[in-house]
Amino acid sequence: MSVNCDITFTLNGVARRLSVPLEMSTLELLRDQLGLTGTKYGCGEGECGACTVLVDGVSVNSCLMFAVDCDGRELVTVEGVIAGATGQRLRDSFVEKGAVQCGFCTPGLMVQATHLLARDPAPDEETIRRGIEGNLCRCTGYRKIIDAIATVAQGEHHG
Amino acid sequence: MAATVHGVQSYVAPRSLDEALAVLAGGGVSVLAGGTDLMPQARAGRRPLEPVLMNIRRVAGLGGVDLAGGSIRIGALVTVTELRDSALVRERLPPLWQACDQFASDQIRNVATVGGNLCNASPAGDTLVPLLALDASAVLAAGSGDARRTRRVPLAQFFTGPGRSCRQPDELLVAVEVPEPPAGSVGAFHKHGTRPALDISTISLAVAARRDGAVLRDVRIACGAVAPTPIRAPRAEAALEGRSPDAATIEAAAQAALQDVHPISDLRASDWYRRELVHNLLQRVLSHVSQL
Numbered sequence: 539m540s541v542n543c544d545i546t547f548t549l550n551g552v553a554r555r556l557s558v559p560l561e562m563s564t565l566e567l568l569r570d571q572l573g574l575t576g577t578k579y580g581c582g583e584g585e586c587g588a589c590t591v592l593v594d595g596v597s598v599n600s601c602l603m604f605a606v607d608c609d610g611r612e613l614v615t616v617e618g619v620i621a622g623a624t625g626q627r628l629r630d631s632f633v634e635k636g637a638v639q640c641g642f643c644t645p646g647l648m649v650q651a652t653h654l655l656a657r658d659p660a661p662d663e664e665t666i667r668r669g670i671e672g673n674l675c676r677c678t679g680y681r682k683i684i685d686a687i688a689t690v691a692q693g694e695h696h697g
Numbered sequence: 698m699a700a701t702v703h704g705v706q707s708y709v710a711p712r713s714l715d716e717a718l719a720v721l722a723g724g725g726v727s728v729l730a731g732g733t734d735l736m737p738q739a740r741a742g743r744r745p746l747e748p749v750l751m752n753i754r755r756v757a758g759l760g761g762v763d764l765a766g767g768s769i770r771i772g773a774l775v776t777v778t779e780l781r782d783s784a785l786v787r788e789r790l791p792p793l794w795q796a797c798d799q800f801a802s803d804q805i806r807n808v809a810t811v812g813g814n815l816c817n818a819s820p821a822g823d824t825l826v827p828l829l830a831l832d833a834s835a836v837l838a839a840g841s842g843d844a845r846r847t848r849r850v851p852l853a854q855f856f857t858g859p860g861r862s863c864r865q866p867d868e869l870l871v872a873v874e875v876p877e878p879p880a881g882s883v884g885a886f887h888k889h890g891t892r893p894a895l896d897i898s899t900i901s902l903a904v905a906a907r908r909d910g911a912v913l914r915d916v917r918i919a920c921g922a923v924a925p926t927p928i929r930a931p932r933a934e935a936a937l938e939g940r941s942p943d944a945a946t947i948e949a950a951a952q953a954a955l956q957d958v959h960p961i962s963d964l965r966a967s968d969w970y971r972r973e974l975v976h977n978l979l980q981r982v983l984s985h986v987s988q989l
Contacts (some may be wrong), residue, residue: 584802602736604752606954671803672895
């Protein structure tokens with residue numbers, strides 16, 4: 539038997555009020571209760587970054603966050619990221635550079651890259667590599683992902 | 698994604714320390730700060746959740762990194778990212794800054810707190826080793842209102858075993874206090890793992906000392922993942938104390954450290970390999986520190 543708790547938070551710009559089980563993770567809340575399946579369940583223990591979301595503007599592993607802890611906070615998932623200008627540029631750049639193969643890590647990387655660019659609009663390659671060290675990709679070997687993020691960074695820097 | 702956590706009956710998110718300590722006094726409480734250890738440990742059944750889940754993230758007064766009265770106070774809720782972004786930490790506490798820079802991943806650094814890292818008490822905990830070398834103390838509070846009591850426990854006495862500390866169930870770790878390093882302080886942290894990110898240390902080392910002319914004084918060496926708790930290495934410290942860190946002295950200290958550590962063999966390394974790492978990496982870190 540699980541006990542629930544009422545929470546109020548903002549999800550992709552929309553105010554939400556929900557009742558969530560106390561043991562539920564934010565990842566389960568997003569995928570199972572709200573149907574936002576862009577956020578992926580990879581390892582479930584903070585090792586892979588596939589479940590990365592923005593909470594109050596910083597990137598977190600949603601699998602490690604209790605859903606009750608969303609109360610009073612502002613969440614942005616990949617569905618929200620893609621609606622923004624940086625998200626759209628990242629999506630186009632990932633496609634253009636071939637930074638997507640199986641695609642499972644892509645949403646987490648898009649969210650993490652958005653956070654990285656918000657903190658540092660003109661990161662060098664080392665900063666990009668360090669920035670995505672919490673996101674595993676088993677297909678690409680990262681080169682194309684780094685290129686895709688660097689392309690957006692350069693565009694934003696000059697534009 | 699089956700939820701394997703059972704038994705949480707209520708959730709509280711107090712806004713004041715008094716409220717939080719009153720909840721703790723009632724017993725049966727799991728304290729939630731960042732949650733990056735609590736969630737996976739609860740899910741894996743290693744540390745089942747108590748009936749009351751108390752989120753302390755909204756408790757006022759548990760943040761901030763401040764220098765006052767000869768001591769750098771780090772609030773329990775300060776995240777690893779905040780430590781890494783702190784000019785005070787970077788300039789005055791380099792071993793701690795270096796540990797924060799190598800801590801897990803950006804996503805975890807953004808959430809994990811120094812208080813959580815200490816209370817989780819992993820023998821390999823990344824911030825524990827530099828804080829031990831920097832002679833830090835844990836500030837523990839219990840009781841509400843007029844009955845409030847606070848005690849300071851040097852980290853050398855804080856850890857009592859893997860995952861265990863001397864924090865009592867009614868106590869909350871509210872801050873870490875680090876004595877302000879005097880002029881001429883030098884130090885460094887080194888973590889060994891198979892990859893830089895998201896790796897639990899095979900071993901880790903931190904050195905802090907004060908340069909006095911050609912010699913080192915107040916030498917403190919701490920090691921992680923070589924004993925049931927993070928430990929100081931008193932024999933290695935004695936080998937360096939008051940001496941010039943030349944090659945022969947550094948080798949003597951690295952040899953002495955082998956008497957200080959008691960590593961186990963586990964999936965990350967054998968005890969033999971950990972000893973080799975302690976010797977060779979301490980030599981490397983001390984050579985680096987001697988040139989600072």
